[in-house]
Amino acid sequence: MTIDSAAFERYRRSPNARTTLPRLFLGTAIVVLFWAATTAAVLFCGTYVFFTWQASAAPPPGGVMQDFLASPIGILTALVSFAGIWIGLWVAMRWVHGEKLSALIGVSHRISWSGFLKGLIAVLITSLISEILLYLLQPQIARGTISLSSWLLFAIPIAALTLLQTSSEEMLFRGYLLRGLANRFRSPFIWALLPALLFTSLHWSTGASPAINACVLASIAAFVLLLTLVVYATGNLGAALGAHLGNNLTGFLLISHQESYNSFALFTARPLEGPGWTTYDAVLIAFIGIACSLLTIVLLLHPRSPLRVAAELPDRSSTA
Secondary structure (H helix, E strand, O other), rough: OOOOOOOHHHHOOOOOOOHHHHHHHHHHHHHHHHHHHHHHHHHHHHHHHHHHHHHOOOOOOOHHHHHHOHHHHHHHHHOOOHHHHHHHHHHHHHHOOOOOOOHHHHOOOOOOOHHHHHHHHHHHHHHHHHHHHHHOOOOEEEEEEOOOOHHHHHHHHHHHHHHHHHHHHHHHHHHHHHHHHHOHHHHOHHHOOOHHHHHOOOOOOOOOOOOHHHHHHHHHOOOOHHHHHHHHHEEEHHHHHHHOOOHHHHHHHHHOOOHHHHOOOOOOOOOOOOOOOOHHHHHHHHHHHHHHHHHHHHHHHHOOOOOOOOOOOOOHHHOO
């Protein structure tokens, strides 16, 4: 299975002359600033409103903000905070680089919707396989606390906010950073590895054991490899956007493995941040995550796969 680099080479060369390393660092700082400011604003405002509603009740043992973040409205608020990445990217692209924000999507400035749909379907398939294997490892799945009517009511808002979260991360890590670094450096150990390490490190959980943290980070690293490869193969963020959305929707709406994000899930599994997991369990969990990401790569990139994504190449009719 070989990957033609022609589409990515066009994407790599698409930034203008203002995409220098100092400007890339400045733009990244702007994105982080807007992300942090938006997160602080929505969390503090949400916590204040939540505290006002709960004023007559006894103070929660974990603290007001922790109690708020664990609530359904807190999860929605946390997802809204990712709008700060979009705002920061718009500012950076417009005022630092002098480009349109849509340039990060691909050379055509348009999302490949066929790639988006294929990425979504492929990850939903492998996520189902992953959940079956995890169930065989730890058959502790219970019905979530949300009713079916409430789940149906919140499904579309949750899907929309999950798309806001995942698309902002893809635009930043597989778009802004990867594209900018690839324009300046030929080695994938720089343009692919640095954004991947940064993205993976952000998923460290202080509540989980070192073994579980290691297995989760290994699984995420494999998933990042998948996202990077489909961008490399297509020169467009469409497939990565769909794959990332499918992965997160599974955890938010179907089966949650995190106690702090299970308010909207139909089913809940044993939380990864909980006690009792052994090193052997962690190794198996990492193996399942890595294997399913590799299977997704095959589904999206193998020449005989019905879900194979297409490269974004020049429209010959427009240049004839």
